[in-house]
Amino acid sequence: MTTDIALRKLSEARGNIVVELALVLPLLLLLALGVAEYSLSIHANNIIVNISREGANLASRTSSAPKDIMDALAETAGSLNMNDNSIMYITRLRGQADGSPGALEQHRRLMGGFSPLSKIWSCSFGWHAGSCISPDPNDPPKANLDMALNPGELVDVVEVFYNSQPDTHYVIKHDSVLYSRTVF
Numbered sequence: 001m002t003t004d005i006a007l008r009k010l011s012e013a014r015g016n017i018v019v020e021l022a023l024v025l026p027l028l029l030l031l032a033l034g035v036a037e038y039s040l041s042i043h044a045n046n047i048i049v050n051i052s053r054e055g056a057n058l059a060s061r062t063s064s065a066p067k068d069i070m071d072a073l074a075e076t077a078g079s080l081n082m083n084d085n086s087i088m089y090i091t092r093l094r095g096q097a098d099g100s101p102g103a104l105e106q107h108r109r110l111m112g113g114f115s116p117l118s119k120i121w122s123c124s125f126g127w128h129a130g131s132c133i134s135p136d137p138n139d140p141p142k143a144n145l146d147m148a149l150n151p152g153e154l155v156d157v158v159e160v161f162y163n164s165q166p167d168t169h170y171v172i173k174h175d176s177v178l179y180s181r182t183v184f
Contacts, residue, residue: 037167044080047080048179051076052159052181055069055070055158055182056156056158059156059158060155060156066131067109070088070109083111083112084111085112085114085162085164086111086112086114086160086161087110087114087161088108088109088158088159089106089108089158090156091105091118091156091158092154092156092157093121093145093155095149095150095153096140096142096151099150099151101142101145101155102134102140102142103134103142104134104137104154105132105134106123106131106132108131109130116161118159120157156184158182159179160180161177161178161179163175163176164178
C-alpha cells in the first residue's frame, strides 16, 4: 500500500516538473538569445572602432589613396558585411585662423543602399568618383568637429557607419546603426 502511494506521488512530481519546464524553458531561451545578440553587437562595435582607428592611422601616415585605404579596411572587417551594410568617410580638415576646422576634402566608400550622411561635413559641391574637394582651399567650409585646431594644422577624420541587423531580425524589427569616429 505504501508503495502505491509513493509511486502516485512520484508520478505527480514528474508531471509537475514537465509543466514547470514548459513554463520556464521559453523564458530561458529568450534570455539566452538576448545575451547572444548583445554579445554579437558588442563584437561588431569593437570591429567598427578598430576599423576607424586603423583608417585614421593609415590616412595620416601613408600616401595611399583614400579609396585603397577604405577597401583594405573593408577587407579586414571579418564577420561584418561591409559591402552592403556600411559606409566610410575619410575627411581632411585644416585649422582656420579662428581655430575652427575647415573641410578640405572628403572621400567615401559607398556600397549597397545604406548611406547616412557624415557627421563631420556633408559635401555640397557634388561627389565625383567617391570624392568631394573644396573648391577654395584657402576658405574651406566649416566642419562639425568638437575640438579646436591650430591654424594650418591638418587632421584626418575617419567615420564608419555600420547597419547592424540582429540575427533575430524576424522577431526584432529594429536595426541599430553603429558609428565610430577617429581623429588623427
